[in-house]
Amino acid sequence: MAFHLSSPSNLCHDCQPLCNSISPSHILQLTPSLFSWRARNFCHSLNLTFLSPSQTRNSLSSHIRPLQVSLHDSVAQESQANPSTMQESPASDGKTNSSSKSYIWVNPTSPRASQLRQKSYDARYKYLTKVSQSLDLCNPTEEDVFQVLSGLGENPLEQDAVIVLNNMENPDNALLALKYFQLKLKPKREVILYNVTLKVFRKSRNFNRAEVLLEEMLKKGIKPDNVTFSTIISCARICSLPNKAVEWFEKMPQFGCNPDDVTYAAMIDAYGRAGNIDMALSLYDRARTEKWRIDLVTFSTLIRIYGMSGNFDGALNVYEEMKALGVKPNLVIYNTLLDAMGRAKRPWQAKSLYKEMTTKGYSPNWTTYAALLRAYGRARYAEDALNVYREMKEKGLELNVVLYNTLLAMCADLGYTDEAVQIFEDLKRSQTCEPDSWTFSSLITIYSCCGKVSEAEGMLNKMLEAGFEPNIYVLTSLIQCYGKANRTDDVVRTFDRLLEMGITPDDRFCGCLLNVMTQTPKEELGKLIGCIERANSKLGFVVKQMLGEENGEVLRKDATELFSNISMDVRKAYCNCLIDICVNLNLLERACVLLDLGMSLEIYTDIQSKSPTQWSLHLKSLSLGAALTALHVWMSDLRKAQENGEELPPLLGINTGHGKHKYSDKGLAGVFASHLKELNAPFHEAPDKAGWFLTTKVAAKSWLESRSSPDIVAA
DNA sequence: AGAGCCGGTA
Secondary structure (H helix, E strand, C coil): CCCCEHHHHCCCCCCCHHHHHCCCHHHHHHHHHHHHHHHHHHHHCEEEEEHHHHHHHHHHCCCHHHHHHHHHHHHHHHHHHHHHHHHHHCCCCCCHHEEEEEECCCCCCCCHHHHHHHHHHHHHHHHHHHHHHHHHHCCCCHHHHHHHHHCCCCCCCCCHHHHHHHHHCCCHHHHHHHHHHHHHCCCCHHHHHHHHHHHHHCCCHHHHHHHHHHHHHHHCCCCCHHHHHHHHHHHHHHHCCCHHHHHHHHHHHCCCCCHHHHHHHHHHHHHHHCCCCCHHHHHHHHHHHHCCCCCCCHHHHHHHHHCCCCCCCHHHHHHHHHHHCCCCCCCCHHHHHHHHHCCCHHHHHHHHHHEEEHHCCCCCHHHCCCCCCCHHHHCHHHHHHHHHHHHHHHCCCCCCCHHHHHHHHHHHCCCCHHHHHHHHHHHHHHHCCCCCCHHHHHHHHHHHCCCCCCHHHHHHHHHHHHHCCHHHHHHHHHHHHHHHHHCHHHHHHHHHHHHCCCCCCHHHHHHHHHHHCCCHHHHHHHHHHHHHHCHHHHHHHHHHHHCCCCHHHHHHHHHHHHHHCHHHHHHHHHHHHHHHHHHHHHHHHHHHHHHHHHHHHCCCCCCCEEECEEEEEEECCCCCHHHHHHHHHHHHHHHHHHHHCCCCCCCCEEECCCCCCCCCCCCHHHHHHHHHHHEEECEEEEEECHHHHHHHHHHHHHHHHHHCCCCCCCC
């Protein structure tokens, strides 16, 4: 929709020259205040009118150059396509006659007028972006680029040059276009032309050429400004050259530039991504002490930096500071916080933040759900994670493959077979993603852990068909699977395959072999020991020694060395397995040596505890063999205490834990209960305390006296 | 004419 001054006959003679001097491009730039000032001072009846499309073309054609012709053409077409905007205008009350319909009166200060100006500006902008697109597509020659630009007329406007360059993407042609504008116009602020050209290089992620252009600008003596620096800094950041970002940031003072809040925000982000967290935080400190305005994006950047660096309380502190400063967090802030709490493995905090967020009226978006799913999934909050999943499905939000995999890994960890199968089916139906090696790996793990050999093998074949090679995680699961099914030869075959593939067994894999040994009959153990020796000679040595003739002290020494050489997170698993193997082979004395070693190395802590009213045995996270060994040790300690004339407390208790162990519906608690029964132990499951077996001083006393120690574990 | 919230797993 175009607007124009009404015909000169409506104006007083004072206004005539003004009217004639207004070119279409000036009309586009009129501001409300300017317009009303002129209206007040120069004429009594200055009216704005709409022209009909044909009138627009006729009345303007005399002033305008090719560019403006096409501009106004497109405006006219738009008004034809959307005539309702005319009828909505203030003058159109529905009763107007046909002749007044094409000349609708608009108050220049009205919102309607500003809407119209916006529309005209939009149309011109649209035209200039088309020029940018043509420039991107034409040959990278001076001839072709200049040819396209000649459409802007002999004297292009600096403002138009900025818009054209700003919307370009082709860096070669942008350089030529810049050259053209430098030839054709005397830029008042040449730095702006350079700044927008720098942005073109940033779009194509070409830091080197951006830097060359900037150097050229400086050589010409053009003074850079904050925009120049924030552009080159963000370009360096995008191109993963954080050191370059720092380098240019530090050059700012020598060009008389003081970083402002935008530049600081960019630098906080650049330092954060460069891993220079200290610098990022010290800029934040400066921003705080110097009372700069810190916007929400920077706050979220800070929370992200803290979250990535593992300082989760730091992340929460930023949030508290925001509150203290009266800055209202938005959805992005909440999402970043939720993500940090997920990384922190603090699902309960994610939960309460989510609650707070929804109470404040924010509705979750995809990012929110993704953060929650990661937080709950990683922490094995199965019900919460599955609820988020269901809610996403209900809302039609698509998961990506990583989110699916997070859910499946959680199901694998918890033994949620049915859920996993359903989720896998859902993933296969999904339009947006397909299973990858992580997906197959989780499913193979699930089937392996419940000993479903044919299903696990079937999934392995599907994985191979999909073009994925089995990796160490898949082979670890398969070995576990064959071990559970007592298919020792398949375990060995799979192990050979791993070595053939050039994969180096890791601590976890060896732990799995050890675990298979705990389930394997004595006659077959030799085959597995052979694998273990090839996988980890130190471990193989300790296992052989444990089953051989050496005395306990030698075993203790070598096992100590082994434990100092494996990663912390598998030490307990190794110790549990080694003790289980001993217990299975009735090597009680060695089991005791290993348990004692485990306690002195703090692999096991606080197994026994004493308070004035109760002595307890804590078996949580011990394997069955280790738990029985610990019970044996405890009983002999109790007996010793009695012999020394020490009084037993009124209550004695054994804590096996809740027994919600994965892939076992009974867990240690269930298995342990039957063992206690076999031992005629007077411990009874406490009805109000899950996982606790209790007895009284009197019952314990007579039972201890009736038992001789060595046969306990043998049961 | 400037930053950038968009997520990445055993």
